[in-house]
Amino acid sequence: MRIVLNFLLFQRNIIFTALPISLLIAALTSEFSNFGFFYFLTSVLIHLSVYSIKPPKELFFYLNNGISRVQLFLSTILISVLMILISQLFE
């Protein structure tokens, strides 16, 4: 449970940024069924730009908790896939 909460804490910042951006893109293009795809692109881009080039020190919080960089990236992919599935409901 503790590890799941750590993943959710990590994803919180990505979701709060990627969600409004992808919703905005979906609204501007009137493509709500593609919202999940927009979220996928946005979240992966945010993840890579923030945590790959010059990672913030907070990354050590997760690494010290036994969560690897690969697992953090996979969590971003997992949430994106969930968003894609949710966006299919708009079709």
Added chain:
Amino acid sequence: MSKLELDSVQKTYDGQKILNDVYLQCSTGEVVGLLGRNGSGKSTLLKIMFGSLTADSRFLRIDEKVYTGSKTIRDIKYLPQDSFLIKSISVKSTINLFLSGEYSRIVLELPIVKPLLRERVGHLSFGQRRTLEVLLLLFSESRFLLLDEPFNGLSPTSREVISKLIQERKEHKGIIITDHDYRNVISLSDRIMLMEYGNLRKIEDLDGLTSYGYLT
């Protein structure tokens, strides 16, 4: 007793050798002090041990288990020089997210932590954050701790508290510690190693530090 062994560590930056075939070992129940001038490669070595930095070569073994590549290892925790805590959450949440049940309860009850539980980590002073970070690592389940400047920014009282806790907790852990406050490092350590020009040298006494030019 568990033993951590790091061997054949080499690291090159821009063609310059930072670490030259370094060997270091640490057992549970001991504190190893790592001294060296600024830029001598102490932090680089700790990051390589932890797995957050890739080395040109690294051999790491804990007891019989060999770790290859640069993956982080659950049995090693690392205190970086700068605060790694999430500033937007409370002290209580931080402790609960970082430590498992039994240890979490112990830290939540500590007199230096109790008054701060409702505070957001971002509202703590640097010294309070540092104290919390060291406590989280000392009460974690990992057998080995790498502490990079744990006393940085701490008040004399907090230094005393942390030094005492390190002495108490070392029974269960192997601790490698580096800090500019060399007196504190020396008083806490069972063994002293000096990093010089990418090599590690064992230091027997203060004269050794003088002869290698670390002290004048």
